[in-house]
Amino acid sequence: xxxxxxxxxxxxxxxxxxxxxxxxxxxxxxxxxxxxxxxxxxxxxxxxxxxxxxxxxxxxxxxxxxxxxxxxxxxxxxxxxxxxxxxxxxxxxxxxxxxxxxxxxxxxxxxxxxxxxxxxxxxxx
Numbered sequence: 001x002x003x004x005x006x007x008x009x010x011x012x013x014x015x016x017x018x019x020x021x022x023x024x025x026x027x028x029x030x031x032x033x034x035x036x037x038x039x040x041x042x043x044x045x046x047x048x049x050x051x052x053x054x055x056x057x058x059x060x061x062x063x064x065x066x067x068x069x070x071x072x073x074x075x076x077x078x079x080x081x082x083x084x085x086x087x088x089x090x091x092x093x094x095x096x097x098x099x100x101x102x103x104x105x106x107x108x109x110x111x112x113x114x115x116x117x118x119x120x121x122x123x124x125x
Contacts, residue, residue: 002027002114004096009119012086016123020081022096022116030074032114033099033106036081038092038121045109048094049081053103064090086123093118 008020022034035050049060049070058070069082079096097112106112 004116006116006119040092
């Protein structure tokens with residue numbers, strides 16, 4: 001099975017940028033559909049973006065569309081989430097997720113079998 005480790009979170013001012021990484025071990029990430037989710041205190045886990053196994057299809061939540069870009073580097077076995085023009089409402093723990101049984105664009109947390117431990121993103125106003 002695959003193990004996922006997120007990194008790249010931190011404290012950033014509004015308008016700034018961060019690139020989150022999701023590094024995999026144990027399996028090749030190119031065989032998984034991937035997604036990023038986030039969870040703010042007191043709120044449910046929220047979909048951010050997903051990418052199909054092939055990388056040919058992506059889907060972004062309206063809240064990040066135009067400000068976020070997901071990409072995958074199969075050689076590094078890593079998926080990235082570039083976030084620009086960050087807003088205080090982007091503050092949350094960001095999680096990456098992987099799924100091997102369904103290789104399309106998966107929008108719901110229940111569709112993913114593997115999760116990382118999360119990385120905190122805090123955007124100050």
